[in-house]
Amino acid sequence: MEEIQEVRHQIETPHGYIVARDYPGQGTPFVFLHGFPDDSAVYEKLIREVQPRRSVSFDFPGYGLSERTGETSVADGQRLAETEAVIDGLGLEKIVLVGHDAGGPVAIQYALAHPDRVERLVLLNCYFGESPTLKFPEMIRLLGDPNLAPLADALISDPGQRQWLLEFTATKFGYPATEDLREQIIIPVFYGGAGKPDALAAVRGWTARLLRDVATTSELVASGKTQDLHVPVDVIFGKQDPYLNTGVAEHLASIFPNSRLRLVEARHWLQWDAPGPVAQMLLDTE
Numbered sequence: 501m502e503e504i505q506e507v508r509h510q511i512e513t514p515h516g517y518i519v520a521r522d523y524p525g526q527g528t529p530f531v532f533l534h535g536f537p538d539d540s541a542v543y544e545k546l547i548r549e550v551q552p553r554r555s556v557s558f559d560f561p562g563y564g565l566s567e568r569t570g571e572t573s574v575a576d577g578q579r580l581a582e583t584e585a586v587i588d589g590l591g592l593e594k595i596v597l598v599g600h601d602a603g604g605p606v607a608i609q610y611a612l613a614h615p616d617r618v619e620r621l622v623l624l625n626c627y628f629g630e631s632p633t634l635k636f637p638e639m640i641r642l643l644g645d646p647n648l649a650p651l652a653d654a655l656i657s658d659p660g661q662r663q664w665l666l667e668f669t670a671t672k673f674g675y676p677a678t679e680d681l682r683e684q685i686i687i688p689v690f691y692g693g694a695g696k697p698d699a700l701a702a703v704r705g706w707t708a709r710l711l712r713d714v715a716t717t718s719e720l721v722a723s724g725k726t727q728d729l730h731v732p733v734d735v736i737f738g739k740q741d742p743y744l745n746t747g748v749a750e751h752l753a754s755i756f757p758n759s760r761l762r763l764v765e766a767r768h769w770l771q772w773d774a775p776g777p778v779a780q781m782l783l784d785t786e
Contacts, residue, residue, distance in 0.1 A: 504548060508565075511558075511589040513582050515575075516567030518558050520586050523547055525554035528594050528619050530782065531587060532557040535601025535626070536706040537640075538685050538769070539564035539699070542600070546771040549779030558586050562702025563689070574705045579606040580613065593617065598782070600624040600771060601744070602706060605717050612720070615731050622734045622782060623752055625744045625768050628726070629718035633747025636710070639669045643703070644710030656700060662690060674740060674767050681772050726755040733759040736781050738766030738773060 507522045521540065530553060532543045540557035541564060547555045559566040560582055583606055587595060597618050599607025604626020611618045627634055636644065642665075643652050655661040666686065667677075675682055692698040720726060733756040737749035746763060753761040762781055766773035 504551060509590060511585050513561065513585050515571060515578060515582065516561035516569040518561060518567075518582060518586055519565035520556055520558035520590065522590060523551070523555040523557075525552040527553050528596050529554040529556055529592055531555075531583075531592065531595045531597050533583065533597070533599040533603030533607050534560070534563070535603045536703055537601065538689060542681075542685050542769060543771055545775040546779055546782075549775045550782055553783065556586070556590060556592070560702070560706075562705065563699045564696070568697055568699075568701070570701055572701050572705050572708075574709050579706075580609045583607075583610050584614075587617070594619050596620045596622060596782070598622040598624065599626055601626055601768075602710075602713075604628065605713060608717075608726070611731050612725060612729055615729060618731050620732045620734065620785070621729075622736060624770060624778070625737050625741050625749075626752070627714070627717075627744055627748055628752060628755065629721040630714060631748050631751030633745055634751075635743045635745070637669050637672060637743050639665045640707060640710065643707035646708065646711070649708070653704070656704065659691070666690060672742065674742070675769075681769055685769075685772070721755050727757055729756060730758050734781065735759055735761045736770070736778060737761075737763055738768060738770030739763040740766060741768040744768065 505524060509520045509522060511518045511520060534540050534542055539559045543557045561567055561569060594617055597607045597610060604623045605628050607621060608628050611621045642648055670682060688696060689699045735749050735753045737746060739746050749761055753759045764770050764774050764777050771778055
């Protein structure tokens with residue numbers, strides 16, 4: 501596969517440096533935010549499809565090419581501050597902000613804080629607050645429950661138990677053992693590979709915030725702040741996701757006054773499963 505041009509930037513933050521990949525091109529740049537079971541590599545197929553549009557992806561500290569600090573917690577507002585550091589560090593005045601999975605709430609919080617800098621907000625199989633059909637994968641619920649932290653830590657620290665949890669979760673998501681997503685994206689996060697250490701500390705730190713973050717974002721929805729956001733919002737969901745499902749997509753679309761909902765024949769990682777159709781929707785501003 502032909503390489504596409506990229507420029508790598510290192511942005512310093514209080515929680516470790518961030519490596520951002522800047523793919524030169526025309527138009528308002530896309531900025532892609534990943535979630536906690538993967539890293540920015542999950543957007544590589546999609547970035548190819550939107551060329552020659554400028555795109556930026558980056559790894560939150562502890563993931564991908566960014567610094568491993570060993571921190572096992574994520575502070576209030578940390579992910580938002582890190583996103584601000586990248587956007588400001590690259591001098592991006594106006595962006596199309598794209599968030600997937602746990603990156604979705606971060607994208608929404610950035611848009612609420614900086615609506616003048618977001619041309620459009622795109623949400624891919626993510627969540628924001630409670631919704632009637634929202635379910636988290638069993639493994640993520642285990643990692644996110646503070647009462648089960650000793651059990652979660654014991655299981656995740658054992659390579660064999662970790663593998664069992666990943667296999668169970670992959671099967672529930674509908675990704676069989678032959679899927680390249682698992683080998684190229686998920687396994688390196690949990691086991692390391694290709695010269696990168698694992699991101700276990702980062703995964704544990706972010707998932708430990710899950711219940712608090714759901715409660716915080718539920719309060720934002722209840723306050724009406726999302727209804728005051730008049731930035732165009734595209735909710736694009738893979739409709740074969742059993743957890744962050746079409747009901748969650750409908751809920752997300754309902755909390756913004758200027759939204760549209762579109763569904764794709766894909767699973768949770770729709771940017772990997774169906775990069776062509778998702779790219780068309782990203783580029784479609786009508």
